[in-house]
Amino acid sequence: MTAPGFFKRTLTKPDGRLLLLYGRQPIMDGLVATQPLGDAPAPANPHLRWHPLRGEWVAYAGHRQNRTFLPPPEFNPLAPTQHANNPTELPAGNYDVAVFENRFPALVAGAHDPPAGVVDTRPAQGACEVVVFTRDPSSSLGKLPLDHLELVLEVWADRTAELGARDDVKYVFPFENRGVEVGVTLQHPHGQIYAYPFVPPIPALELELQKQHLQSTGRGLLHDVINNELRDSRRLLYRGAEAVAFMPAFARYGYEVWVAPLQAVPSLTLLSAAQRRDLARALKTVLLKFDGLWQRPFPYIMAIHQAPSDGEEHLEAHVHFEFYPAFRMQNRLKYLAGSEMGAGVFMADSVPEDKVKELQAVEVRLE
C-alpha cells in the first residue's frame, strides 16, 4: 500500500482464499480470517470457450448456479462476524474496506485444463474478488465519507497493481452491480473485481479507438470528449480542479453518467492524491444525485475502464467510470432488447440534454 494515510492487512481464510483488510486507521492486531459454515462449493470447472461469430471468450462456471441468493440479514455473508458459531466472510474489526476472493469464482488462478470441445477452449485463468465497501450493511458507496471513498479508490488501485502484476492477468476490471434490478444477490454495499486473462472486448474496442485518435490527432479521445463537454457545459454534473462528471452527449442509457480525471491518467494506479481526492468528490456527487432523484437507492452498473495490465504503456488510455442506470424514467426499467442485444444499436427514449436536468436539479452536500 503506497498511499500515505491508508493501512492494509493481509490474511488467509481457512479454505485458502485471500482476505485483505484496509483502513484509514491502523488495523488492529489479532484479527482472524473467517468463512461461512457449510460445504465448500462443488468442484469447479471454470473454463473459457471461443465464440467464433462474435470473436469473444465466454466464461463457464457450473457451480455458480447455487450461489447465495438474497439471504436474510442474519445470514449476510458480507457483514462482520458477530457470533463465532455463525461466521461470515469477514471478521469483526476496525477496518473500513475488505477484499476477498469470491467463493464462487468464474475466473481462477491456475485453472485446470478445459474440456475438449468443438470450439477453442482455454482455462479460465484470472481472479474474481469481492470488495466490501463498508462494514455497515445499511450504507452505500455514495453515503461513505469522502476520505472513506478515497480509500475505496485506493483499494481498487491496490488490487489493479497486485492482480495486474500476475502473469495470467491482462486486464483488471473493478465494477459495482447495485440493486436487485441489475441482479444483485447480496444487498450489503459491495462491488467486485474481475481480473481477466485477456483484454475484454469493450475496453479493447475503446482502447483501439483511443489509440487511433491519439495517433491521428496527438490528443486523447476522452480528453477531447471532456473538453467538448466542458465547453458545451449543458450536461455537466460536477467540475472540480482535477475531476469531472457528466452525462455524455452520446449517452446510451437514460441516466448514463461518466466520471473521470480531467487529465488522461491511464489507470487507477497512477492517480495522484489530488486526483483521487477530487474523483471521490465527483463520484459522491453523482451517487448522491442518483439516490436523491427519487429518494430511493438508484440501481446501476458501474464500470471502471482503465489501461490493460499487459506491460505496455497505454498512453491512449484514460481511466474513467461509466454508470449504466437500470431505469430510463421513474418506475420504468430500461430493457435491453432486440435492437440493443441482437444488433448492437441502443435506442434511447430521451436526449441527454433533457435527462441531465433531472440530475442537475438534485442538490447534494458532500460533507
Added chain:
Amino acid sequence: MTAPGFFKRTLTKPDGRLLLLYGRQPIMDGLVATQPLGDAPAPANPHLRWHPLRGEWVAYAGHRQNRTFLPPPEFNPLAPTQHANNPTELPAGNYDVAVFENRFPALVAGAHDPPAGVVDTRPAQGACEVVVFTRDPSSSLGKLPLDHLELVLEVWADRTAELGARDDVKYVFPFENRGVEVGVTLQHPHGQIYAYPFVPPIPALELELQKQHLQSTGRGLLHDVINNELRDSRRLLYRGAEAVAFMPAFARYGYEVWVAPLQAVPSLTLLSAAQRRDLARALKTVLLKFDGLWQRPFPYIMAIHQAPSDGEEHLEAHVHFEFYPAFRMQNRLKYLAGSEMGAGVFMADSVPEDKVKELQAVEVRLE
C-alpha cells in the same frame, strides 16, 4: 410477393403509414386501414449520435417515452378492430399476418436534420415496422400452424427485399421481443423489423469474422459451426433435411438456441421453398420446447442475422436465428451486469451440454 401460395395487400392508414396484409388465402376486398383514436404522437426528432469510444451510433427518439404500455385487452392496438368507434391498428378481415409502420418510430424515412452537437450526428433514417404474427391475441409464434409460420418467414423475406431496396437502408433486422421480462409492452403476438441506415455493430462483426473465415478456409464459418455441431450431436434440438436447431457450444445464455438452414443462404430473401418449410419446422420445434419446458410462455429475444442490404453479394453471410432467453434457470432471470455490459464478457452458470438436455427432454408435436 413472389412465393406461390401466399397473398398480400397493400393499404395506407389515415395518417399515411403503410399497412400490409398477408394471407395463405386471397385477402378479401374492401378492407380499410384503421388506426387508434387519439392525438398523433408529439413531433419526433429522431436522430443518431456517434459514440466515439465504442464506435457505434446511438438512436434518440424523444417521443417514445410515452408509447403504449401494457394496455388492457379491450385496448389491444394489435387485435383486429371490432367496433368502428374503437379502431385499432388493424382492420377485421381474413388476413393471417399484418405489418405496419410503428407509430413511435426510432428510425424514419426522410428523417430531418439532427441537432448540431458536440459529437457527430446524422438523421435517423430507416424504418421501424411492427409484424403482427396472427389475429389471435392468445396465440404465439410457436402455436401457429406450420404453413402460417412459413408465411411469417415469407413476410420477413418480403420486408427484407422491399426495405432493403431503399437507398437509406443498409440492413434489415427482423426480431421478436417476447414477454414482459424482456420489456414487451404489448402482449399480442408480434415482432418488429428495424431497417437501419448502416450495418449494425453485432451483424457487422459477425460478417467480418465470417468473411475472414471464408477467405482463409474457403468455407462458411457458420457452415463449419453447424457441421461441428452435427458431428458432435450432443447439443442438437432439430435436424431436418434443410434446417437445424442447436444450442451452440459457445452459448452465452443458459438456453440460447440457434436455428439456421444447413446451407449458407445469405438472406431470408434467398430461401428456397424447401428451406423455408424446414426452417418453419425447426423454429416451431424450438418454440414448443421453450414453452413446454416450464409449461409457461418462455420469454426471449429472437434476432435474425442475415446479409446487409448494401448491394454487395455477401457470400460470407448465412442467415440464422439467435434466441436469447431471459431465464438462466426456472424462476431465475439472467441479468446482464458488470462483466457482460461493462467488459463484454458473458458469464454462464452452466455448460450448454447440461442445459440442452432440459430442452431435449421436452417432447413436441409439430402438426
